[in-house]
Every structure is written in structure tokens, then in C-alpha cells.
Amino acid sequence: MPSLNDVTRGRILYGGDYNPEQWPEEIRHEDVRLMKEAGVNSVTLGVFSWSKLEPRPGERDFGWLDRLMDLMHENGVGVVLATPTASPPPWMGHLHPDTLPRDEDGRTEWWGGRQHFSHSSATYRRYAAAITEDLAARYGDHPALTMWHINNEYCTYDWGDEAAARFRAWLRHRYGALDALNTAWGTAFWSQGYGDWAEVLPPRHAHYLKNPTQVLDFKRFTSDMLLECYTAERDIVRRHTPHLPVTTNFMPLWAGQDAWRWAEEEDVVSVDLYPDPRDPLGAQHGALVQDMTRSQARGPWMLMEQAAGPVNWRGVNHPKPRGLNRLWSLQAVARGADAVCYFQWRQSRQGAEKFHSGMVSHAGEQGRTYQEVKRLGADLARIAPHTAGAPLHADVAVLHDWHSWWAGDQDARPSREVHYPEVLSAWHRALWQAHLTTDFAHPEHDLSGYRLVVVPQLYLLTDAAVDNLVAYVRGGGTLVCGFLTGVADQDDRVRPGGMDARLRELFGIRTLHEWWPLEAGETAEYGGGPHGTLWSEELEPDGTADETFPYKGGELDGLPAVLRKGRAWYVSTLPEPEALRALLADVAAGAGVRPVLDGLPDGVEAVRRGELLFLLNHGREPVTVGLPGTRRDLLTDTTVTGRVTLDRYGVAVLTS
Structure with missing residues (x-):
């Protein structure tokens, strides 16, 4: 291609x-x-x-x-x-109202802006x-x-009638029979059982909370419908220009x-x-x-x-x-x-x-x-x-999955203070500030090429994803996993024990008794100094963990906030930024992962792409960066030895 x-x-x-x-x-x-x-x-x-x-x-x-x-x-x-x-x-919306999308309340989104099309029309x-x-x-x-x-x-x-028809067709393809849909959606709760496909609708405006798996499937469906629109046009232009x-x-x-x-x-x-x-x-x-x-x-x-x-x-x-x-x-x-x-x-x-x-x-x-x-x-x-074309190598992978995000960020969860993108960003920031280059990966991808795999939060994990994480650790990889991970299966069905049993065994956890979300601004001290934010958990270890870092004070006093069993770490809170950076930097060092460059001043980012070293000063004041050996800065066409000075928002692109 x-x-x-x-x-x-x-x-x-x-x-x-x-x-x-x-x-x-x-x-x-x-x-x-x-x-x-x-x-x-x-x-x-x-x-x-x-x-x-x-x-x-x-x-x-x-x-x-x-x-x-x-x-x-x-x-x-x-x-x-x-x-x-x-x-x-x-003229399209005027002549063909069926091309206009409708919102959850059935209101038409009219022309006069942009993106005013129904993906299902x-x-x-x-x-x-x-x-x-x-x-x-x-x-x-x-x-x-x-x-x-x-x-x-x-x-x-789009929640309109044509989208509803396509949603039913999409669900028929996914589940085959209504009994399978009822099982997947857990419709025994609140008398939601469907007896005819015509009864099935997108998750439109409801009196109270919507069925979470119905909402999850609607997000999957929407992504797929938009993708159908894309691939239909893509296939047309490919037919005319297969070389482009x-x-x-x-x-x-x-x-x-x-x-x-x-x-x-x-x-x-x-x-x-x-x-x-x-x-x-x-x-x-x-x-x-x-x-x-x-x-x-x-x-x-x-x-x-x-x-x-x-x-x-x-x-x-x-x-x-x-x-x-x-x-x-x-x-x-x-x-x-x-x-x-x-x-x-x-x-x-x-x-x-x-x-x-x-x-x-x-x-x-x-x-x-x-x-x-x-x-x-x-x-x-x-x-x-x-x-141009030069590769970038990373020894660290951060795992991310849209389906887990869709399932985990709905209503009626233990805490409205927990927002998946913010948790993901906090963990990536800790690695970025530690000058560790990271890839992202899907939890079912081949992870064997990474020394360290980080899971900020994956509320939903398929069986294949869980097996993949366990196999990665068994194969010698180092895993650090954040809170509220492995809670639900692909249908947003809570797994027995509140966390997948394979993961509990991997981390040395006998029982997850309760989730203890924290209020905004509330912290939980652990391990003799650091503080956790957003979340904590009442964990009972099974005695196989090699290290535990207990909570100090409060209802969870003495219970583990962080556990390590072999190469697998579980972090039941969101450590404050410096504590999370220090934790991940230490674990990475133990896994053989080194920063791009040691001794960097605050605010300076270092990235190696191919044979080039990029130094980027994100601060408003000039800084001097120490360097090993002699290099040439391609931006200024000058030779630098031992150090380079970066102006405010300055950049150096150095040859090896």
C-alpha cells in the first residue's frame, strides 16, 4: 500500500x-x-x-x-x-431531511454550521x-x-430513525439473536427485556439512567458507521489512484x-x-x-x-x-x-x-x-x-483502549471525579517528565518488544487482553497497573471479585473488598510519605507479594496502596505527580529502561529520532544542557561540544 x-x-x-x-x-x-x-x-x-x-x-x-x-x-x-x-x-438538508442527524431528544440538527449529516443516511x-x-x-x-x-x-x-434501523442491523450482526443481546445488555435489570427487534432503539433521552451496555454498543456502532462512510469514499479514490x-x-x-x-x-x-x-x-x-x-x-x-x-x-x-x-x-x-x-x-x-x-x-x-x-x-x-522517514524507538508502552474508556466514563460509577483522559494524561506525564520515550498500544497487541508496559486505567478488559498481560509478565516483562483496571468484561459486566481473578493472582491480591473513591482535594498517605489522589481501594493481599506500600491513617490504615509481585506492580490510587514520576522512573530503571539524556534541566524535553537528538526548551528562560561529546546542530549549522544553550522556547537538533 x-x-x-x-x-x-x-x-x-x-x-x-x-x-x-x-x-x-x-x-x-x-x-x-x-x-x-x-x-x-x-x-x-x-x-x-x-x-x-x-x-x-x-x-x-x-x-x-x-x-x-x-x-x-x-x-x-x-x-x-x-x-x-x-x-x-x-440544498441537501432542504430537499432530503433524512440526511440530517437527530440528537437524543429527537431534535434535528440543521444546516448552517458543519458536520450536519447522518452517517446512517x-x-x-x-x-x-x-x-x-x-x-x-x-x-x-x-x-x-x-x-x-x-x-x-x-x-x-445520530439518534434518528434511520440510525435506529442501522443500529438494529449492527446488533443483529454482533449478537445474532435477541436472547444473546438480552444477556449481553443485562436486560433482566429494570424489566428491560426485548422480545422483538423493533423494540430496540438507540439510547435516546430516558427518565433516569440508561442501560450502560446499550450506551457502550451505541458508541461502538457510531464509530463503525462513521468508518463505513470513510471506507466507502476511500475505496472510490483508491480505485482511480491506487498509487496514492x-x-x-x-x-x-x-x-x-x-x-x-x-x-x-x-x-x-x-x-x-x-x-x-x-x-x-x-x-x-x-x-x-x-x-x-x-x-x-x-x-x-x-x-x-x-x-x-x-x-x-x-x-x-x-x-x-x-x-x-x-x-x-x-x-x-x-x-x-x-x-x-x-x-x-x-x-x-x-x-x-x-x-x-x-x-x-x-x-x-x-x-x-x-x-x-x-x-x-x-x-x-x-x-x-x-x-524524514526516520524511526523512533521506545522501550515503554502505555496501554489505551477506546472501549474501556466508553464503558468506564458513563454515569452511575463510584466517582464522578475520575475522568479517564485525565488519568491517562497523568501517567503519560510522569513518563514524559522522567524523559522516557513511550509508545501507546492496545491491550491485545504484541507487547513482547517492550521492557515496561504501563496501564494507567483499563476498566474494561477482554479475556484476550487479560491473558495478554499475564503472558507478558510471565515472559519477563515488567507491568505497572493503575487502579480500577480489569473490573469489567467486554459487555461491561463486573467480573467476580471486582477484578479479574487472573490479575488478582498476578499482583498478589486475595480480595478487593471495596473501592474507596476520594473527594476532590482529598488525599490518602501511603508508604511513609507520598499521597494518593482521586481513588483508593480496600485490598487484602494473599501473602505472595514481594513488596507492599501500606496506606497510613484512615479506614485503610495498614492495607496495601501499592503491591509488587515479581515484575508486576499494582497501584490502587493516583499518586501525586512527583510521586508517580519517581515510582515509574524507578521501575523503568529496574527494567533496564534509560532516559534519553541524564541531567536535563527542568522544562527541557529530549527525544531521539533515528540518529538525531532533539532538545526542546519549554521554558521562558534560556537554559544550558550538558552533552556527551561533540555534535552538530542542524538548525544553526554549528558544532557544539560539552553543552548547548537553548533560548526561551529554543530547539536544537543534534547529530550523533
Whole structure:
């Protein structure tokens, strides 16, 4: 299959969404001049152009896009051509109300924004296939075309009648018979037993709590329906251009898609990433998303969207301080990106996103944003021959699964204070601050290549996943597992004992008597000093553990907060940040995992990609980093010996 390497060919793709239909046509030559000066070599066209391409049902207006494709090719800019199916034209909803999604209360989501389509609508799918077919036929042989981008940020839900019919068909395929569905959903509770498939509906608005497994299956179904929409368009463009890769852009750590499954259907895995520039942990959030995307891609990936300056959807939208856009872009390259792109090229003057920044801001060519964009383009050109296609190796895997997230973050759980993304981020942050490079993996993946596997929290684990973890430890791997893991099976059915028996044996736990969630701000001391947050558990050890670290005080006084049996650790709370960092650093050292570089100052991130060492200063003050030997900094083309100084938000890319 074609890959990102087939497009980059030793370059780093640089550019972004280009929407010139918002502007007078004469501005395009000015755009091209600025693109050349900035080192832009790739643009994405047509993402939101459906009403321009098909102004009335069945009509086609390709002339403007023909001229754009030719202009890009004449100026050496490749085109990632998008199918425009994320935003249907108003005529579609007007003529075909069945294409509009409905919410849990049955209210229609109307046109006038975007993503106003029902993933289950046969009418929508027919129109989407037709415009995709015509685009692929017309531009498949165009020399500017380098890649296909399907739709945009798949994120729609639908509780309407057509979705209900497809949901029933999906459930029939999954369970076969109603008896199996009733068993899986536990419908004996609250008199929910179904006697006819026509009675089965999506989990619409209910008087009280909804059936948790019904909600879980609806999330699975939604991910699958959106994936069907993607693969239908993908297969059309592949038929016309089997030599070109196909992608669609994930939103970072979004709950609506099982991205492990989606990534298997993409030639290029891409993501949109918008950390808050005022968030002191913004860089760590970026690193988490980058590590996850690289792991889904199993190699180089594409940063499809980021902001050159402020966004427009936060309560207060702060611009990026001078240098931060460059820093975070190079962080993405360090963690495996071979494409650095933006939404969008030129900042809009009208519409809902006119205050969302562009590579060319309202300030124009002389504005700071464009000047920084030019500098970054030059930086990427310098390092690309040494970086593009280079691998990144990790000895640590963090396990993550969307199905566990979907099951564990519903209502009527022991604590509303526990949010899976926050727990996942806390554990990844501890590894990041310990300068340990991490991959992400699904709990059923082959884990044998990792020295250390970390499970922040996996409330739902299939039998295959549990067996996989046990086999990993039995095979000599080191496992650290967080609280509320292995509680439920694939149907959100609580396992006997409140934790899978195989895991209890693995960790040296005889009985899990009770979960003891903590209030917001409450802590539980353990092990002679550290404090746990969010959660604690009443565990009775079975006497086989090699080490225990007991709670101190309170109802759990003397009972284990942390246990170690051989190479398997269980942590029944969320340690405070420094304690979690120290714990994971110590366990990693015992497993033979070393930091990328020792003795790094606070706020400095070190990542090794291929033969290059990236040093990134996330602080607002200059720092000096000690180095072994002599190296060359590709960004400055200077030789450094013994140490290198990084300015505020500074970066060094060092050869070995």
C-alpha cells in the first residue's frame, strides 16, 4: 500500500488547508508568492467546498478547482485533495431531511454550521459517493495530486430513525439473536427485556439512567458507521489512484472513534492538535497525542492541523507567544511527524472561524505570525534530509483502549471525579517528565518488544487482553497497573471479585473488598510519605507479594496502596505527580529502561529520532544542557561540544 514516505521523498510536508474560494481570485498569485517564501510544499484543497463544487443537485462546477490545481503544480506545491463531504450544501438538508442527524431528544440538527449529516443516511451516502467519484475521475491523473483526504474530523452522532434501523442491523450482526443481546445488555435489570427487534432503539433521552451496555454498543456502532462512510469514499479514490495514499484527520484523544481500528484502514494516520498556549502542560498534551498518533501509524505520521496563533473556541483565546509555534511544531517532528500543517493558510475575514489564526494572519505578510511561519519553513528544510522517514524507538508502552474508556466514563460509577483522559494524561506525564520515550498500544497487541508496559486505567478488559498481560509478565516483562483496571468484561459486566481473578493472582491480591473513591482535594498517605489522589481501594493481599506500600491513617490504615509481585506492580490510587514520576522512573530503571539524556534541566524535553537528538526548551528562560561529546546542530549549522544553550522556547537538533 502507498505510504507517507511515497509523498515526502526525503522532505517534511509543510503547509495547510487552503480555502481560496473565500477570496477574490486575483489574491491566489499573492498566496503562491508567500507560500514559496515560507517553504510551503503542500496544501489541502476542497475540505469545505461541496456547495461550490455542486451548487445544485447533480451539477458540477470544477473550473475554479481546475485552475487551482494547475496553479499549485506550476509553482511546485503538491495538493492533498479532500472530499468535501463533511459539510453538505444547504440544498441537501432542504430537499432530503433524512440526511440530517437527530440528537437524543429527537431534535434535528440543521444546516448552517458543519458536520450536519447522518452517517446512517442512504441519501447522504449516495450523494457523498457521487461527488467523490467525480473528483477522483477528474483529478486522479493530475500531476499536482499527492494524497487524498477523506471528509474532515468525523465526529457526528445520530439518534434518528434511520440510525435506529442501522443500529438494529449492527446488533443483529454482533449478537445474532435477541436472547444473546438480552444477556449481553443485562436486560433482566429494570424489566428491560426485548422480545422483538423493533423494540430496540438507540439510547435516546430516558427518565433516569440508561442501560450502560446499550450506551457502550451505541458508541461502538457510531464509530463503525462513521468508518463505513470513510471506507466507502476511500475505496472510490483508491480505485482511480491506487498509487496514492489516503488519510482522514483524527481529533486528539476524541471519544467518538476507535482510532486503533480506524488506523488500520488508513495509508497515512493524521491528527489535528491544538494545545492551549496558556496551559503549563500544553507541551505534555502535545507529546501524548503525538506518541499516540505515531503508535497508531506504526511509523511517520501527519500533523494535519494546528494553529499558527490563537484559536476561536476557548473562553479566552490566547495567541502563541513568540517562538512557541516553532517549538511545538518541531516537537511533533521529534516524535515522528513527517508533515507539519495548519488550519489554515490565510485567516478568514468572514464566517465562524474568522478569529481562528492562519499562517497568514489579518496582519498580513509583515505580521509576526507569517514571519515565524517563514522561519519554521526554513528550519524544516534544513532537517528534513536527516529526519524524514526516520524511526523512533521506545522501550515503554502505555496501554489505551477506546472501549474501556466508553464503558468506564458513563454515569452511575463510584466517582464522578475520575475522568479517564485525565488519568491517562497523568501517567503519560510522569513518563514524559522522567524523559522516557513511550509508545501507546492496545491491550491485545504484541507487547513482547517492550521492557515496561504501563496501564494507567483499563476498566474494561477482554479475556484476550487479560491473558495478554499475564503472558507478558510471565515472559519477563515488567507491568505497572493503575487502579480500577480489569473490573469489567467486554459487555461491561463486573467480573467476580471486582477484578479479574487472573490479575488478582498476578499482583498478589486475595480480595478487593471495596473501592474507596476520594473527594476532590482529598488525599490518602501511603508508604511513609507520598499521597494518593482521586481513588483508593480496600485490598487484602494473599501473602505472595514481594513488596507492599501500606496506606497510613484512615479506614485503610495498614492495607496495601501499592503491591509488587515479581515484575508486576499494582497501584490502587493516583499518586501525586512527583510521586508517580519517581515510582515509574524507578521501575523503568529496574527494567533496564534509560532516559534519553541524564541531567536535563527542568522544562527541557529530549527525544531521539533515528540518529538525531532533539532538545526542546519549554521554558521562558534560556537554559544550558550538558552533552556527551561533540555534535552538530542542524538548525544553526554549528558544532557544539560539552553543552548547548537553548533560548526561551529554543530547539536544537543534534547529530550523533
